[in-house]
Amino acid sequence: MxxxxxxxxxxxxxxxxxxxxxxxxxxxxxxxxxxxxxxxxxxxxxxxxxxxxxxxxxxxxxxxxxxxxxxxxxxxxxxxxLGRTFQISALAMEDTVLQNVVLGALGAGGSPFRFWKPALKNPDLREVAEEALTRVGLQDHATTCTAELSHGQRRQLEVAVALTLKxxxxxxxxxxxxxxxxxxxxxxxxxxxxxxxxxxxxxxxxxxxxxxxxxxxxxxxxxxxxxxxxxxxxxxxxxxxxxxxxxxx
Structure with a gap:
């Protein structure tokens, strides 16, 4: 190494x-x-x-x-x-778990964040987001409001968002x-x-x-x-x- x-x-x-x-x-x-x-x-x-x-x-x-x-x-x-997770959460608490990860995937693609809502219908971005959620074990919480997650689940979600950046x-x-x-x-x-x-x-x-x-x-x-x-x-x-x-x- x-x-x-x-x-x-x-x-x-x-x-x-x-x-x-x-x-x-x-x-x-x-x-x-x-x-x-x-x-x-x-x-x-x-x-x-x-x-x-x-x-x-x-x-x-x-x-x-x-x-x-x-x-x-x-x-x-x-x-x-550079992918990163923070000691203090930077997640959008009012959005769903899937929306948070799609936002990460959108940013990874270099698209302006103002287009993120239409991006939810983009099958490629959804696929990237869903794969990331599966990898961290949150695939069953895709439609859950982020504010409803436990503290530990939010940490897992942060990792999923970071993964979308590849x-x-x-x-x-x-x-x-x-x-x-x-x-x-x-x-x-x-x-x-x-x-x-x-x-x-x-x-x-x-x-x-x-x-x-x-x-x-x-x-x-x-x-x-x-x-x-x-x-x-x-x-x-x-x-x-x-x-x-x-x-x-």
């Missing part, structure tokens, strides 16, 4: 006197799941926003497939092949949140198979899922990466245990 799909180089971000990201360099390679972990307040969400395009770094570079995308917004990065790389911010034990197991199995389609940069607090899925783990503490390595490397690292894993095991 040597092909780098997504990369940050010396990314830094400050909010006044608080340095949320400190010279962060990491990469995501073809076929892998690279987990980003760390205690609350470590700067994970700030870093993900910089990678996804919601926040511009003060310094450093974000690369997607070797191209500098630092100056591009979230939508432009999505069109370049991304080159995924960024997932706590996809296991709210799923419960069985839901986490199902999503873990799904993500394990997804990595061969597109690698995943995974931010997650569920350490069972992280240790089951990750090819590599980077540990973020006070905005800086203090270690990167395999699961075995991270488990054995005394600095990581002192900063984070000591609270988990």
């Amino acid at each position: 040597t092909d780098v799909l997504l990369e940050t180089r010396n990314v830094s971000k400050s909010f006044g006197a608080l340095q949320a990201s400190k010279d962060v360099s990491l990469d995501l390679r073809a076929g892998e799941i690279h987990a980003l972990i760390g205690p609350n307040g470590a700067g994970k969400s700030t870093l993900i926003k910089q990678i996804a395009g919601g926040l511009k770094p003060d310094a450093g570079t974000v690369l997607l497939q070797g191209q500098d995308v630092t100056g591009l917004n979230t939508a432009a990065r999505a069109k370049r092949g 991304p080159k790389a995924f960024v997932m911010d706590e996809p296991m949140a709210g799923l419960g034990t069985e839901g986490s197991k199902r999503l873990t199995t799904f993500l394990d198979g997804l990595r061969s389609e597109a690698p995943i940069l995974l931010v997650e607090h569920d350490m069972d899922a992280v240790f089951a899925l990750a090819d590599r783990i980077s540990v973020l503490v006070y905005g800086a990466v203090i270690a990167t390595g395999t699961v075995a490397d991270i488990r054995a690292n005394p600095d990581v245990r002192a900063a984070y894993l000591g609270d988990e095991e």
Whole structure:
């Protein structure tokens, strides 16, 4: 696994006197799941926003497939092949499950969103949307209003929307949140198979899922990466245990 799909180089971000990201360099390679972990307040969400395009770094570079995308917004990065799910849901709650996914498929095709209602009758877009729902296990909820879904089901729906983009790389911010034990197991199995389609940069607090899925783990503490390595490397690292894993095991 040597092909780098997504990369940050010396990314830094400050909010006044608080340095949320400190010279962060990491990469995501073809076929892998690279987990980003760390205690609350470590700067994970700030870093993900910089990678996804919601926040511009003060310094450093974000690369997607070797191209500098630092100056591009979230939508432009999505069109370049960056699929993402968010810690805070960005779904249209008043729409049905299928409508949300068709909207994702419409955006993936580069069509203006003002045409999304006629797009519901487009058989090709519906097929893409329905396939995505089947893959995440929500095919029986296509006509359900999104507001009626459980928190865990909404996370599954976010993944389905991301799938319609046919991304080159995924960024997932706590996809296991709210799923419960069985839901986490199902999503873990799904993500394990997804990595061969597109690698995943995974931010997650569920350490069972992280240790089951990750090819590599980077540990973020006070905005800086203090270690990167395999699961075995991270488990054995005394600095990581002192900063984070000591609270988990």
